[in-house]
Amino acid sequence: MTALSDRGREFSALLLEVFRVNGLLLAAGDELAEPAGLTSARWQVLGVVDHGPCTIAQVARIMGLTRQAVRQTATSLVRDGMAEFHDNPQDLRAKLLALTPRGRSALRQVERRQAAWANDLAGRIALAELRAVTGTLRDLGDLLEDR
Amino acid sequence: MTALSDRGREFSALLLEVFRVNGLLLAAGDELAEPAGLTSARWQVLGVVDHGPCTIAQVARIMGLTRQAVRQTATSLVRDGMAEFHDNPQDLRAKLLALTPRGRSALRQVERRQAAWANDLAGRIALAELRAVTGTLRDLGDLLEDR
DNA sequence: GCCAGATTGACAAGTACCTGTCAAAGTGGG
């Protein structure tokens, strides 16, 4: 029987905190996006397309998701008039997803709210602590990716 | 136009790391659970029921999920012979979810694998760092919960 | 004992992801 070591227990506590904070951040993101008629997923897709129209496959690669996930979100954005597909002279299959004026204004609105929220929260945590956590999490992420 | 402060940018970097590590942890959990015919969600429900049979509503409260989410997972566990519903003399509506021998052995198998995995990873990160990250994340979580 | 209100499981529908499969379109080697 393999039991948890002391370190293993400390590590498990970290896992639970990551899950908890992740859930709270997602909820905060949805709350930030909601007044603009968006959700976290829709807002993030709009954010990518804001840098320039791109295909579903390109957005998926940038966001680290599958094409299918992005397609679903893109379809709903088009349905709601936030984005539209333009013909792509480079590739007949892959139309370019682009912001509509309505999508752009919704995105700007969320970005403003998000910045105020991030500035506020960031001000309540010591900068050194902030950097230390980010560093350790990055190391942990690399460790997890390596296997 | 509200822009991100320096601290806000540092905070945003932390957000991305939390999302990344969360995704990697979920993937690792599914990988750990898969050989036993489980998933992260199914394994966690079994883990709760292992402490003693309880109703769907009780499991949901313990896990911080809705009854509906737990009901779905519980139904699939019962379908696969990992758990079963027993009549509850205290409440005619709320049957008690309990482990079957097969569910118990699957759970034990995952717990062994999970402990070895956690011990291994925990050994690669300094204990002080581990504690510091957990502490800061807990503070951040409390901050997020307060609003 | 009864009735109001809370709790519970079930059902419906929606969001956000996933995998697998397919045909159409693009790309490069001989």
Add this chain to the structure above:
DNA sequence: CCCACTTTGACAGGTACTTGTCAATCTGGC
């Protein structure tokens, strides 16, 4: 030019969660 390989969007189906609604059951105050 053509044929193999890759990329792409679309479709089907699955997982894991959500909210809202409903009727049945439990619980506490009078």
